[in-house]
Amino acid sequence: MDFWSPIQISIKVTLIASMVAFLPAIIAAWWMANRTYKGKMIVETFLMLPLVLPPTVVGFGLLVLFGNQSWLGKGIEWLFQQPIVFTWWAAVIAASVVAFPLIYQTLKTGFESVDKELEDAARSMGANEWQVFRYVTxxxxxxxxxSGYMLGFTRGLGEFGATLMFAGDIPGETETIPTAIFMAAESGNMTLASYWVVSIVVLSFILMSVIHKIRGT
Incomplete structure (x- = not known):
């Protein structure tokens, strides 16, 4: 079994997934920060759900949403001539969904920490909301x-349950480090599983060290 393949796939999947999750997270965080409206708590709860739901529930939801019985799944299959389930992109989507809440919550906290007087001063000088966000917030x-992006990357790197259900464990295509560890342990290859455990622990340790460095803690 190729030792490096799951590592390469994990890094590639997580890199794309964290970027995919980052854009909607930054938009949602900017919209939700310092705004009060009816139903905000419900929206906030919905955005944070993937963080607390069991990964298998997230994976099941993705299967229902993108499966060949849904209009979305059928549309994707018609457009790309193949279903998205059990493909590399399925692994990207699974990692994006579980990474989103951490990115969103960190960004929202950051936006809420900005001095509102500075934002109001920019508005008083004629800046629109986009300019206030871009040049001040x-x-x-x-x-x-x-640090929000890095936390999302780290969370995506360790994703297992949703990935296994939605993308499967196809060597050389969707087999990430967590799924490779599970399959190696299931087959009794504890030595290889241990090597992958060490690799993801080292990667996660480095990423968390970078996050603490960024935060100045």
Whole structure:
């Protein structure tokens, strides 16, 4: 069995997934920060659900949403001439969904920490909301923005349950480090499983060290 293949796939999947999750997370965090409206708690709860739901529930939801019985799944299959379930992109989607809440919550905290007087001063000088966000809010919360992305990357790297259900464990295509560890242990190859455990622990340790460095803690 190729030792490096799951590592390469994990890094590639997580890199794409964290970028896919980052854009909607930053939009949602900007919209939700310092805004009060009816139903906000329900929206906030929905956005954070993947963080607390069992990964198998997330995987099942993705199967229902993107499966060949749903209109979305049928549309994707018609467009790309193949279903998305049990493909590399399924692994990306699974990692994106579980990474989103951590990115969103970190960004929202950062945006809420910005001095509102500075934002109001920019508005009083004629800046629109996009300019306020781009030139005031985002630069002043850059530590949260960067650490949010890194936290999402780390969470995506360790994703297992949703990936296994939605993308499967196809060697050389969807077999990430967590699924490779599970399959190796299931087959009794504890030595190889141990090597992969060490690799993901080292990667996660490095990433968490970078996050703490960014936050200045």
């Amino acid at each position: 985002l630069p002043l919360s850059w530590r949260f923005t960067l």
